[in-house]
Amino acid sequence: TRIDVFLPARLEGLSRAIIRREIEAKRLLVNGRPVRKSYPVQAGDRIPLAWYHALRQATILPDPEGELVVIEETPRMIAFNKQPGLPTLPKTHRDTNALACRIVARYPALAAVGGPLEGGLVHRLDTATSGVILAARTPDDYEDLRLLWRLHRVKKEYVAILDGNLVRSLNIRKGMAHQSGKRMKIDANGLAAQTFVTPIARAKNERRTLARVEIREGRRHQIRLHTADAEHPVSGDTIYGGGEETDRLLLHAIALTLTVPGDEERFFFADPPADFLHFTEKWFGGDGLDAITKLRSPSEK
Structure with missing residues (x-):
């Protein structure tokens, strides 16, 4: 088992992201040596936990000045x-x-x-x-x-502006693995990942598509990698080849639907930021804005 999977499963309060940071900082050692996050843990390995105890005692600093919506x-x-x-x-x-x-x-x-x-x-x-x-x-x-x-029991929905004219819905089921740095890659032997992409508006010049995207797992860069592999990268994606006419990635997590045992079903909708709506109106006009508005209700999807 990879060390970034092995430790979070056994130490309270740890995520794979935290493990990766500790590995990159060379604070997490195995048998006295730094390792990669993909290192396979073996019987007899010695993994000192001083870094873990220091993390557990660390206190997160508040930021009272930052905007919180x-x-x-x-x-x-x-x-x-x-x-x-x-x-x-x-x-x-x-x-x-x-x-x-x-x-x-x-x-x-x-x-x-x-x-x-x-x-x-x-x-x-x-x-x-x-x-x-x-x-x-x-x-x-x-x-x-x-x-x-x-258990993948959360419905995760996004809106994305994709490069190119996507003429049909996509059901992308391709494994993923880490490539290098922040980049992921398609790997048939990697972590399972499934992405559903549905066009909801198209630019008049057919250079872009506004899409509703739903993912099952939520892997790192899942939407970005899968859409790029389908030759429709997210606009503004400097890692996977999206168009450079924007200064940021045009990907927005628009809704979550889930039911916690003992509670009613919850649906949370997040309005896209002003710059996302600006590009939506610029490229898709009223059709694009109307398509986003229709996503506000779970019964209309």
């Missing part, structure tokens, strides 16, 4: 609308440039929910991606929500 509060969770360009989690306990830091400034109790520096957040969005993201209110709520993510 709350979509909805329920007794068990809080939904936020993350801005594009804002990291989900801080890189270290000294860093305050992250959504989690803004959350604990307004909701101090969430500093004790979830893993180190998570601020109660139960999943992630890429820094460049905007949209809906959930935090749990208590440790028990955190575990219940994380279980839904692990």
Whole structure:
């Protein structure tokens, strides 16, 4: 088993993202040596945990000045609308440039929910991606929500502006694996991933498509990699080849639908940011704006 899978399954409050950061910083050692995140753990390996205990004692710093957009509060969770360009989690306990830091400034109790520096957040969005993201209110709520993510029982919907004229819906089922740096690659032997892409508006010049995208798993860069492999990369994607006419990735997590045991079904909708709507109107006109509006209700999808 890979070390970035092995440790989170056995140490409370750890995510694969945290493990990757500790490996990159060379604080996580195996048998006294740095390793890659893909290192296969073997019987007899010695993995000192001083870095883990330091993380558990670290306190996330609040950012009371940063903007925080709350979509909805329920007794068990809080939904936020993350801005594009804002990291989900801080890189270290000294860093305050992250959504989690803004959350604990307004909701101090969430500093004790979830893993180190998570601020109660139960999943992630890429820094460049905007949209809906959930935090749990208590440790028990955190575990219940994380279980839904692990079992793929959360409906995750996005809107994306794709390069090219997508003439039909796509059901992309291709494995994924890490390639290098921040880049992922298609790998038949990698982690399973399924992405559904539905065109909802087309540019008059046929150079772009506004699409509703649903993913089952939520792998790193899943939508970006799958759409690029289908020759329709997300506009503004500098990693996978999207057009360069925008200064950011035009991908927005627009809705989440889930049911926690003992609770009613919850649907959370995140309005796209102003720049996303600007490009939507510029390239797709009223048809594009109307298509986004129709996604506001779960019964209309």
